[in-house]
Amino acid sequence: ETGVTQSPTHLIKTRGQQVTLRCSSQSGHNTVSWYQQALGQGPQFIFQYYREEENGRGNFPPRFSGLQFPNYSSELNVNALELDDSALYLCASSPADRPLFPEQYFGPGTRLTVT
Amino acid sequence: SQQGEEDPQALSIQEGENATMNCSYKTSINNLQWYRQNSGRGLVHLILIRSNEREKHSGRLRVTLDTSKKSSSLLITASRAADTASYFCATNSGAGSYQLTFGKGTKLSVIP
Numbered sequence: 001e002t003g004v005t006q007s008p009t010h011l012i013k014t015r016g017q018q019v020t021l022r023c024s025s026q027s028g029h030n031t032v033s034w035y036q037q038a039l040g041q042g043p044q045f046i047f048q049y050y051r052e053e054e055n056g057r058g059n060f061p062p063r064f065s066g067l068q069f070p071n072y073s074s075e076l077n078v079n080a081l082e083l084d085d086s087a088l089y090l091c092a093s094s095p096a097d098r099p100l101f102p103e104q105y106f107g108p109g110t111r112l113t114v115t
Numbered sequence: 116s117q118q119g120e121e122d123p124q125a126l127s128i129q130e131g132e133n134a135t136m137n138c139s140y141k142t143s144i145n146n147l148q149w150y151r152q153n154s155g156r157g158l159v160h161l162i163l164i165r166s167n168e169r170e171k172h173s174g175r176l177r178v179t180l181d182t183s184k185k186s187s188s189l190l191i192t193a194s195r196a197a198d199t200a201s202y203f204c205a206t207n208s209g210a211g212s213y214q215l216t217f218g219k220g221t222k223l224s225v226i227p
Contacts, residue, residue: 035215037155039155040219041220042220043203044217045215045216056212088155090158092158102163106150109156109157
């Protein structure tokens, strides 16, 4: 167990709807990243937040957005859902004040199905 | 986009045998990490090797890195049924970011 939790575990949405996924970082970690993992693929980086500011973004459209809160919990919001958004969404936290130890601690993921 | 490729895509071995997985990547890196994923759930960090290191050990794991060939290998010795999982290499370019770029993974099956 990494101490990173995500909710919900599973979610089914209809194309065009909006969804919010939540993540609670490991205690003391002030950096959170979100990844999308399609079936049979490796995770792809969506974006990263450090102290409530976006600190890097992958090749994802603006309808993917995020928030990080003062208690270091975070949200991933996806608008106008498309069928290809069906995937496992993973959040990962890191202690940014330990740059020599950049490994990330992943949560169990949220399985999103878009129909 | 995926940084590189793991090879093989799938590997099946008997318990007690060694398992070797290879990873290739495309751009310069600060470090390379290996993760394990059980049944499509969260990833677990296994080992990290920095760009100025050539080999690293952790328990039954041995990782090598060849930056001239942009490749890495993960060796799991004396495999166990519990090692059955997907294994991913992930590269980090540093520069103040924790962004990881993953390969497609190797699915390892260890037969009891």
